[in-house]
Amino acid sequence: MNLATRPPRSRLRAACLLTAAAVLVGATTAAAAPNDPSHRPPSRLQRDADAIHAAGAIGVTVHYSAPATIRTARSGEAELGTGRPPPRNGYYRIGSTTKTFVATVTLQLVAEGRLRLDEPIEPWLPGLVRGNGNDGRRITLRQLLQHTSGIPNYTALPAAVPGLYSARGYRENRFRHYRPEELVAAALTLPSRFEPGTSWAYSNTNYLLVGMIIERATGRSWGTEVHDRILRPLGLHDTRVPGDDPYLPRPHAQAQHTFTGDDRPTDTTVLNHTVADAAGAMYGTPSDIDRFFTALLSGRLLGPAELAEMQRVHPIPDEPGRGYGLGLESTELSCGGRYWQHGGDVLGFSSENGVTADGRRAVLVVKNGVDENDEAGGARVDAATRTLIDHALCAPDSSRP
Template structure:
């Protein structure tokens, strides 16, 4: 999966997650002119420009509320090209994939085919063993909520060299990975803590969830996502690409500056089996927005299952944020909290927010990641959070 943060980041594939936290973006260019549908005076456009000014090469924002759909853009689709960003371009959604996989899993729970608190040894006998990792003491719930203690395979450069350097990327961008291979790599590391006693983001958790879905249904997690979510919702531009390393057009260019490099690498082409059920999907802002609105509106899960998904555990060192079962929450400035799950990939980063009733949603996609500019990444993150909060708290939902 494209772009990953540093080994200590919870959102990037390599760091232990594809979620969006502490992502570092690079490149500053002049903002593209506003289109007629993007009034220059709007708060949403000003906030979009602020993300670009903070360091993102390009930014696309989609906002929806009853009777309102807005798209704002700032920056470029490719550094120093002058090429405008597509209004609804394809991008690799990274860890946002986890919310799709968790939704399918909870549908299987509702059907009585899975139980959240049963040991994963029930479905994957003997798979999770070694270095203190023991599937007999880890539940499905703990995988979904990142409380299993299982380490992330993305923290091992030798296992996923394409995520760690420009040379590694070029030599491995077409490489196929199997779920068993990814899990085996993770189990060479010791368990991080006793299951259920702490929280730590790990992509390995969701690779295992994908394996469980396949064991229970006899079909891949990707097939289940397609038939249970994508087709019923008409999300025609969202895919689980398998070994296909190419994004459909139109799309921005993924640009990733690896640690120690002084120039970005074009990372647009990548075999995403390296992310598997932890982050292998791609989509468009319009599709991903519709998915989250449907989820929070109760169209994909029953009340009991949605409540399980929204039962959160505090995320360490991130006040006001919690992690449920493949879904995060953040306190908003206008009271209550909004729901989301972002994703980082090689050269792409995204974050979103949806109100509890599913009536307002906003999604931010950025292209360009620089692992060497931690301060710039923090500025981009802060500007992104500010945009989401402003949009969801605007007094008039039709004028974000």
């Protein structure tokens, strides 16, 4: 989930923890036997994972897939100071990657004629979006999905979500249940950011409203629709919409979040996901999320017309080469073309992914550790993550990323 008002390259309110030294995993020595697999030089994928750890991530897990190929890489620690590596396919909070699931369900409903992208949301949510220049009579479903509605972001308000702003707030609110209506109401105390359709600004509030519209249109929760339309058909048994259950299944790395002004991280692994709702409440595993994106991009979940709508992007301000479609982002590749993705960050977990346009090659990077006091370190982690994704998707031999 993007718990920030800035663009989605960093989705929480800060960047990842800068560690004191780089750790190079699997380095060879001059005396190593050349034919001994245990002494072969690390793959580029492993070197790039190590570079993310060296840039400041506490722990890094990478999952890569291509036809007849699956590769993984790990670097750093599952929990700071333990030396224990992150699990190869551990559970993590996927945050704003949830938005792609929700957008996919929405476009399936569009294909069924139950929703329309370019009609106002007012009939579905009568009188809900009003005040301070926000008006559901002038905002369409497409604008919610693409963040062009102008509706402000509820996560910009510490009073609304205190658990996201301090260690004390987290401890006091980590089990708290939130209703999407109360979070929307908080957002609407702020003025509209712009006239609908005239600009772009990332707002989690948009997807709270999309989740509510799905429920109005189907009579069932957005989570139930995601389960029945995506998780069950694809066999994504390790991906869940957990509701009020604040615990992650094992194995998982420890979410570690250093709040502004703190000098050490807080263990934020336990969290009631209703604080994110349809904007970012799900958890999963790298292999499951990889399978979802490859199915989506290869046309298994949406028809050609709906997938084309999802991929009609609006440029992301101040991020050349990047665009935002309907719950799906795009980034240019150094080898030509672009890849598709939607990462997510929420209290101590950060993830980014990339899938080629044909859905045949995918890579996902999960990091545990966020430090709100070190934006420069976070920028280095982000850059190293983008480099890994680009290298993996551009590798001449898809079986050797």
